[in-house]
Amino acid sequence: MTQNLLQADDLFIRRGDQTILDGVSVTISRNSSTLIQGLSGSGKTTLFNVLGLLNPPSAGTLIIDDIDVSESSERTRARIRRETVGFVFQDFRLIDDLTARENAAVPQEHRGERDEAWLDTLFEALAITDLADQYPATLSGGEKQRVAIARALANKPDIIFADEPTGQLDPRTATQVLDLLFGLRDQMEMALVVISHDRDLARRFDRVLLLNDGELNEQPPVSDDVPAERSSAEPEHPLTLQ
Numbered sequence: 001m002t003q004n005l006l007q008a009d010d011l012f013i014r015r016g017d018q019t020i021l022d023g024v025s026v027t028i029s030r031n032s033s034t035l036i037q038g039l040s041g042s043g044k045t046t047l048f049n050v051l052g053l054l055n056p057p058s059a060g061t062l063i064i065d066d067i068d069v070s071e072s073s074e075r076t077r078a079r080i081r082r083e084t085v086g087f088v089f090q091d092f093r094l095i096d097d098l099t100a101r102e103n104a105a106v107p108q109e110h111r112g113e114r115d116e117a118w119l120d121t122l123f124e125a126l127a128i129t130d131l132a133d134q135y136p137a138t139l140s141g142g143e144k145q146r147v148a149i150a151r152a153l154a155n156k157p158d159i160i161f162a163d164e165p166t167g168q169l170d171p172r173t174a175t176q177v178l179d180l181l182f183g184l185r186d187q188m189e190m191a192l193v194v195i196s197h198d199r200d201l202a203r204r205f206d207r208v209l210l211l212n213d214g215e216l217n218e219q220p221p222v223s224d225d226v227p228a229e230r231s232s233a234e235p236e237h238p239l240t241l242q
């Protein structure tokens with residue numbers, strides 16, 4: 001088992017004459033945390049879908065768990081996706097006519113192995129045990145997000161992709177959700193990859209990557225030294241993220 005869980009080399013995504021990903025290379029190691037930032041429309045969700053095996057790239061190599069999935073059949077990709085990857089979608093994507101617990105169990109059902117004890121553990125860790133039998137329509141945004149996180153972790157993935165996991169939450173709930181994701185990451189030693197526009201989050205992550213013009217580049221680490229006074233000539237944020 002190598003330390004690298006995921007290695008992407010020179011990924012391209014083209015749609016018509018548009019190039020969304022223009023040679024993206026990235027390595028994600030076990031038990032790490034990565035924040036991906038970029039302007040709206042820069043291709044962050046597209047990148048997640050490729051790294052998480054939901055969509056194949058137009059070109060490039062993707063190796064997950066030492067398996068070159070760019071060469072694999074859709075059947076193999078689906079199996080690796082189920083076993084290795086957990087997704088927290090920006091819009092939750094819960095199924096309306098399933099209860100919270102049934103929603104969280106969906107990845108286990110796909111795999112054909114229901115693990116009730118692990119679902120109990122997740123629901124307790126996420127403080128949603130009392131909501132297990134409720135339907136999504138009766139849950140708040142923060143509660144839905146926690147059910148979505150339980151579902152993402154249902155198969156004990158090695159890597160979790162969370163697309164704007166706090167985008168629809170009030171600041172207090174957003175902090176709670178982030179705390180939960182980091183707490184679960186520590187316990188499960190998984191890789192956590194988060195898309196967020198919130199620059200204040202950056203210092204919590206091992207590293208920050210910026211997607212811009214189809215290219216993904218590492219950003220300098222966030223300094224803990226807060227300057228006493230910021231020069232007025234210096235723009236507060238070089239890029240306006242949203």
Ligand SMILES: Nc1ncnc2c1ncn2[C@@H]1O[C@H](COP(=O)(O)OP(=O)(O)O)[C@@H](O)[C@H]1O
Nearest residue numbers: 015018020038039040041042043044045046047
């Ligand atoms: N299914 C699709 N078909 C065609 N174009 C798409 C599709 N999804 C996204 N796009 C386009 O790809 C670009 C990147 O989108 P996206 O990955 O959603 O960006 P982000 O998540 O950074 O906001 C945008 O120009 C968007 O309009």
Ligand SMILES: [Mg+2]
Nearest residue numbers: 044045046163
């Ligand atoms: Mg997006």
